[in-house]
Amino acid sequence: MRKYGFVWGIPLVLFCIGLLLQILLGDFRIDALAFPRNVLLLIQFILIVVAAHVLFRKRNWFKQLSQFPTALSSIAFFGAIVMAMAFIPQTYETSFASIHALNNTWLFAFSLMYLLTVLLLVQLRRLFPLNRRNLLFFVGHFGLWIAIAASALGQSDKRQGIMTVPVGELVWYAGDNSGKNMELPFALKLERFQLENHPAKFAIINTHGDICELKGNSMHEAGQGINCNIGSYVIQVKSYYRDAVIMSDSIVPEAMGYGSDVALVEVSHYTDNPITGYISNGGPMQSSRFLQLGHDTMLVLLPPEPSYFGSDVLLYTQSGLIASPQHIAVNAPIKAEGWYIYQQAYDQNSGKNARFSVFLVVRDPWLPLVYIGIVMMMLAAIVLLFQKPKYRVE
Amino acid sequence: MIWDWLIVFFIAFVALWVTGGLFLFYKKNTVCAKHLPVVLPLIASILLLVFIVIIWIQYNRPPMKTMAETRLLYSFFVSLITWFIVVKTRSSSMYLLGFVMASVFLLVDIAKPEYQSKNLMPALQSVWFVPHVVIYMAAYAVLAAACLSALKGMWNLYVRKKVFVADLNFAMSLIYPGFALLTLGMLLGAIWAKIAWGNYWSFDPKETWALLTWLFYLFTMHAYLGRKLSSKTLLWLLALSFIVLVITWMGIRYLPAASHSIHVY
Numbered sequence: 001m002r003k004y005g006f007v008w009g010i011p012l013v014l015f016c017i018g019l020l021l022q023i024l025l026g027d028f029r030i031d032a033l034a035f036p037r038n039v040l041l042l043i044q045f046i047l048i049v050v051a052a053h054v055l056f057r058k059r060n061w062f063k064q065l066s067q068f069p070t071a072l073s074s075i076a077f078f079g080a081i082v083m084a085m086a087f088i089p090q091t092y093e094t095s096f097a098s099i100h101a102l103n104n105t106w107l108f109a110f111s112l113m114y115l116l117t118v119l120l121l122v123q124l125r126r127l128f129p130l131n132r133r134n135l136l137f138f139v140g141h142f143g144l145w146i147a148i149a150a151s152a153l154g155q156s157d158k159r160q161g162i163m164t165v166p167v168g169e170l171v172w173y174a175g176d177n178s179g180k181n182m183e184l185p186f187a188l189k190l191e192r193f194q195l196e197n198h199p200a201k202f203a204i205i206n207t208h209g210d211i212c213e214l215k216g217n218s219m220h221e222a223g224q225g226i227n228c229n230i231g232s233y234v235i236q237v238k239s240y241y242r243d244a245v246i247m248s249d250s251i252v253p254e255a256m257g258y259g260s261d262v263a264l265v266e267v268s269h270y271t272d273n274p275i276t277g278y279i280s281n282g283g284p285m286q287s288s289r290f291l292q293l294g295h296d297t298m299l300v301l302l303p304p305e306p307s308y309f310g311s312d313v314l315l316y317t318q319s320g321l322i323a324s325p326q327h328i329a330v331n332a333p334i335k336a337e338g339w340y341i342y343q344q345a346y347d348q349n350s351g352k353n354a355r356f357s358v359f360l361v362v363r364d365p366w367l368p369l370v371y372i373g374i375v376m377m378m379l380a381a382i383v384l385l386f387q388k389p390k391y392r393v394e
Numbered sequence: 395m396i397w398d399w400l401i402v403f404f405i406a407f408v409a410l411w412v413t414g415g416l417f418l419f420y421k422k423n424t425v426c427a428k429h430l431p432v433v434l435p436l437i438a439s440i441l442l443l444v445f446i447v448i449i450w451i452q453y454n455r456p457p458m459k460t461m462a463e464t465r466l467l468y469s470f471f472v473s474l475i476t477w478f479i480v481v482k483t484r485s486s487s488m489y490l491l492g493f494v495m496a497s498v499f500l501l502v503d504i505a506k507p508e509y510q511s512k513n514l515m516p517a518l519q520s521v522w523f524v525p526h527v528v529i530y531m532a533a534y535a536v537l538a539a540a541c542l543s544a545l546k547g548m549w550n551l552y553v554r555k556k557v558f559v560a561d562l563n564f565a566m567s568l569i570y571p572g573f574a575l576l577t578l579g580m581l582l583g584a585i586w587a588k589i590a591w592g593n594y595w596s597f598d599p600k601e602t603w604a605l606l607t608w609l610f611y612l613f614t615m616h617a618y619l620g621r622k623l624s625s626k627t628l629l630w631l632l633a634l635s636f637i638v639l640v641i642t643w644m645g646i647r648y649l650p651a652a653s654h655s656i657h658v659y
Binding site: 333342384385387392393 | 395513514515516517519520559562563566567569570571574575577578581584585588589590591592593594597599602603605606610613615616617618619620621622625650
């Protein structure tokens, strides 16, 4: 191991320089590397490494840079930074040496750069002869290289924003991270917002509003005709409405999306007299209603959990200027003018009659390269599934 | 309540493994000893699969959301992979270790079924959900088997003062498929994240820990192949890597760094 001492010195030196730069200059500004700077940097980097390989590949010290100890030192250096990120909360608040935003630091940048350099050197050494083993090696290692390089350098060209679109209105801008509006090459008009909820659940809460963890079941799905136990309470549903409003002496069972889950329940507890009453999880027209069971316990319907939400929109693009009807939902984004549009949130206070829908818009021109890297790594992983290492002997 | 039935499946599972085990350990040269340790654990694994399918049908969604559900899936994979190893190697210690591990996770599920959280939020309703979780659980199970083999090596090294390189080699032969599955699970997760949240990687605490786990195994593989670290160090590295893996899977929610992770469940 001793003759490889210097390859462990490299991350140590990089660590010291990185820390010094971090303290003197502040964060590593990846956004300063926007196109075309990132492309030029990448080309320079590859040229320098290839030139070094051509010039020095016969030298002993250079050979060591593409051998196992160097690989280990580069994985360990990057791993150490990732480990720090795993233990220190990454809240992105201002802190000494940016320890709460480590992926913005010089240390992180240097560890990636070292990893990329070693990966590239190793591939250059293993490029020839062209055989099956070297090809598999290339697919796995170069896949990782391209995925890391493209995602790191692509950061500076990535644009992201939040688009809040009220029902019936046309919006062509999005708020970015700093709160400023940026104009988009497309516009969205929100035609209709759709929301579906899971059936509400019964739970017993205490006066602090915490759900009581009871033996057996702590919650139970509500529904017409349900008869269930929560702890030692027996709950019988007399009637159940998905979208109702409780008036002073009656019920509006169909409230056109303005109501909430409402249940008429009878609760028995051992030999006590059963208690009957309406409960509701509350909505735009009414506050929630509970049933008092003991002096510090009450039966409630928990707030609804969405099972589905999506938006019908008209999409206007700069190139076409033709309105095309589209549907955007969670897990089903659409693409326009190089931007991905994601359903992100909605007007939760109004529930099914949401007055606006919230979209995340992302433009990431380096994405295809990242995907190429990911696919290469996947191919290598599939082959690796069926491989065996060269075993050590006693 | 379907989870109440787990105990029945568990008893059947244990009975099948123990019976198979008795034949494996004691009645060495009979027809029964040849076939029962192979057939019975396989039936036990199939029983677990049946239970998983029943929950899937009853919940009308893949049972891969809550901790209890992932533990069930994990037990299934551990038992299946142990079965596979036993078929290949007839190793009685792997039989025992795999059986104990699968049973412990089932026992935790019986004690803490967490059946209340049944709903699937929209982001999880994706074609990527099942492959992502299944591949990860399979990876965890294979890497657990590798860790068990490393522990066996440590036992041989420190207690019995015997050679242990065979255990290390066996562990490493499992690291290859385990690491491959870990890589696939992580990359499928990245593609899904791009579709569901707009970014393929966002250093969410679970992602950071998953990356750390991946780097630990990457380091171990290179250290083994490079022949520069001693075999003894490698045993410890394998055990340490598995500890990191378990923290990634189950320990995240107890860490201050993960209070706002999207993966806490």
